[in-house]
Amino acid sequence: MSSGACPVDHSGSASAAPAPSSTESCPVDHKSSSTWSRFLSGHASSLNGTLSTERETSSIPRAAEGNWVYPSEAQFFAAMARKNHNPQAADMKTIVPIHNAVNERAWAEVLKWEAGRGGEACGGVKLVNFQGKPNERSPKAKWKMLLGYAAPFDRHDWVVDRCGTRTRYIIDFYTGHSQGAPSSNLSFFLDVRPALDNWEGVKMRLGHFWGGWFGNLRSDPTPSSSSSKTS
Numbered sequence: 001m002s003s004g005a006c007p008v009d010h011s012g013s014a015s016a017a018p019a020p021s022s023t024e025s026c027p028v029d030h031k032s033s034s035t036w037s038r039f040l041s042g043h044a045s046s047l048n049g050t051l052s053t054e055r056e057t058s059s060i061p062r063a064a065e066g067n068w069v070y071p072s073e074a075q076f077f078a079a080m081a082r083k084n085h086n087p088q089a090a091d092m093k094t095i096v097p098i099h100n101a102v103n104e105r106a107w108a109e110v111l112k113w114e115a116g117r118g119g120e121a122c123g124g125v126k127l128v129n130f131q132g133k134p135n136e137r138s139p140k141a142k143w144k145m146l147l148g149y150a151a152p153f154d155r156h157d158w159v160v161d162r163c164g165t166r167t168r169y170i171i172d173f174y175t176g177h178s179q180g181a182p183s184s185n186l187s188f189f190l191d192v193r194p195a196l197d198n199w200e201g202v203k204m205r206l207g208h209f210w211g212g213w214f215g216n217l218r219s220d221p222t223p224s225s226s227s228s229k230t231s
Helices: 030-037 073-082 088-112 139-146 201-216
Strands: 056-062 065-071 126-132 154-162 167-175 186-195
Touching: 056 088, 056 126, 073 088, 088 154, 088 167, 088 186, 126 186, 139 186, 167 201, 186 201
Parallel strands: none
Antiparallel strands: 056 065, 126 154, 154 167, 167 186
């Protein structure tokens, strides 16, 4: 494998399992890299010199040890080039930081679901593996599309371990535009929730639904300002 390639082999199965060393893995499925780059055309700054080989360690714990490590600019570029996605070197300085930030936000949303469920008893929840499914629509995404919403541009499935209990999370990625100059108004919206493929996921979703419903019934009816939510 070339030194510029991402250490996770994305040329085979869509499922990306952890590598033996925490310094040789990254929580990204480069099969969907092209879906990210097409939203960033025109948003990248000019690039001088060679692509960086520095890598950022994520806040996302691995099931084995250490934390997942994001790909460098050079690795991201090489992975896209191997898939014939026609990457632009100048885009890497924008794509990589945004990609990393979106993954951190996804993990923060997972932790909201996991809060108070006992994961701290074994050192906290950990990301076991992940799978990119940019061409597969989740049932919820299909339902929202029927209601007139735009389709998500990407989807990930993350499997999380909580002291031996594994839960699959579905993450739908949506793009939008906020107010401001056209060159700086790109935004991403995440819909993160447990999959309904086992009793644990069903319990979590039901608890979230009923908690939100009864919480709204008990809340002060006085109008308040609203903010956008990711899930």
